[in-house]
Amino acid sequence: MPFYVSPEQLMRDKADYARKGVARSRSSVVLQYAGGILMVTPNVSSVLHKISELYDRIAFAAVGRYNEYETLRKAGVTYADVTGYQFDRGDVTARGVANWYAQTLGGIATDSSKPYEVEIVVAEVGTQPDSDQIYRITWDGSVSDEPGFVAFGGQADQVAALLKERFSDGMSLTEALGAALDALAAPSAGSSSPSAASNGEPAGLNAAQLEVAILDRARAHRTFRRLRGPRLEELLAEGRAASAAATPSAPDDAGSGPAAGSGSGTGSAPASRQKSAPPSDEPPTGPAPGSKDGIPKPPPAKLCDASVPIAHSARSIRPKCAFGTLERQSRNGRAGRWFASDRPGAHSRVVSRVLLAGCGFPD
Numbered sequence: 001m002p003f004y005v006s007p008e009q010l011m012r013d014k015a016d017y018a019r020k021g022v023a024r025s026r027s028s029v030v031l032q033y034a035g036g037i038l039m040v041t042p043n044v045s046s047v048l049h050k051i052s053e054l055y056d057r058i059a060f061a062a063v064g065r066y067n068e069y070e071t072l073r074k075a076g077v078t079y080a081d082v083t084g085y086q087f088d089r090g091d092v093t094a095r096g097v098a099n100w101y102a103q104t105l106g107g108i109a110t111d112s113s114k115p116y117e118v119e120i121v122v123a124e125v126g127t128q129p130d131s132d133q134i135y136r137i138t139w140d141g142s143v144s145d146e147p148g149f150v151a152f153g154g155q156a157d158q159v160a161a162l163l164k165e166r167f168s169d170g171m172s173l174t175e176a177l178g179a180a181l182d183a184l185a186a187p188s189a190g191s192s193s194p195s196a197a198s199n200g201e202p203a204g205l206n207a208a209q210l211e212v213a214i215l216d217r218a219r220a221h222r223t224f225r226r227l228r229g230p231r232l233e234e235l236l237a238e239g240r241a242a243s244a245a246a247t248p249s250a251p252d253d254a255g256s257g258p259a260a261g262s263g264s265g266t267g268s269a270p271a272s273r274q275k276s277a278p279p280s281d282e283p284p285t286g287p288a289p290g291s292k293d294g295i296p297k298p299p300p301a302k303l304c305d306a307s308v309p310i311a312h313s314a315r316s317i318r319p320k321c322a323f324g325t326l327e328r329q330s331r332n333g334r335a336g337r338w339f340a341s342d343r344p345g346a347h348s349r350v351v352s353r354v355l356l357a358g359c360g361f362p363d
Helices: 007-023 066-086 094-111 156-166 173-184 186-190 229-246 260-264 271-276 353-359
Strands: 028-033 036-042 051-053 058-064 118-124 133-137 143-145 149-152 210-216 224-227 324-331 334-341 349-351
Touching: 007 058, 028 058, 028 118, 028 156, 028 173, 036 058, 036 118, 036 173, 051 210, 058 066, 066 094, 066 118, 094 118, 094 133, 094 143, 118 149, 133 149, 149 156, 156 173, 156 186, 173 186, 173 229, 210 229, 224 229
Parallel strands: none
Antiparallel strands: 028 036, 028 149, 036 210, 051 058, 058 118, 118 133, 133 143, 210 224, 324 334, 334 349
C-alpha cells in the first residue's frame, strides 16, 4: 500500500536532492570582458567538455552529472538548428534557448521521480557589450538574467562574492581570466579542512586542469573558440601577474626610516624604535601641507651659526656669516635692507628676512 506524501514535502525532497548533487560539483565562472564572453571551469578531462558551442554566437556551460547535461546540450543544439532552418539564423537567441531549457527542466523536475542534478548557463555575445546576454537555468527550470558575470555550481556564493569585487566593465581578456582564477580559488583559500578540495578548487590551477573558452565578438560567423595549449599557458601567466599587481601589498617598513613605524600602523616596528623616533610636526609619509610633490618637508635648519648682536643704528659694524659681509643700507635716517657682499661697499644681493632669521641676525 503506497504512503501518501504531500506535494510540498515531495518538492522539498527533490530540491534537497538536486542541490546536494550540484554542490558536489566544482564551481564554474562565466563573465563578460571587452572582447566578448569568457567561460572558465576546472576540468581535468580533455574530451568530456563542460563548455560547448550551441550556435553561431551562443555557448553552453553546465555543472553537475555529465550524462544529464550532455543530453541537454545535444537537445539544445537540435533545437537551435531546427529553429534556424525553419525561420532564420537570427531568430536563434540565447533567451529562446534558455526558455526551452527552462521548460524541459521544469517538466522533468515535476513529472519525474528524480530531478536532474544540473545547472546550466547559456550565453550569447552581441555586436556591442550592451547586447551580451547571460542566462542561468537551475535544476527546477528557474531562469535568471545575470548581467556581467555568473558563478554556478559547487560553492557558488563564495566564488560570486570574490568575483563581484574583481569584476569591472571593459576588462581585458587577461584581467578577466585573472579575476576568474582568483574567484575559483576562493573556496579552498577560505577553508582549511581537508574536505574543501572536493567542493572547492586548488589555489594553483594550471592549463591541464582548466577548460577555457570564449565567445569572440570580433569573429564574423562562429564566435566560439577554445583556449588551450601554449596560448592558454601564456594567458594564465599574464592573468596571474595582473591579479598580483591589482592586489594591494603591505607597505615596506625597511625603507621608510625610524619614523615610519609610528605612522604606518602595521605594528611591525618595535615599541622602542617608535618611542625613540624624534617628534615632528610634518606627516611621516605623504605630501606636506601646502605641497604637491609627495615628499615630506624637512624642518627648517639654521643657515649658519653666526650670532652677533647688531644695533639697528650701527652702520659701521659689518658682521660676517655664510653670505659674506653683511651691511645695512639706510635711507633718510632710517634703517633699510641688509646686503651681502664679498667686500665692503660692493652690494651683491639683498638678504631676505628669512635668511637673516636663519643666521640669527635681527631684521
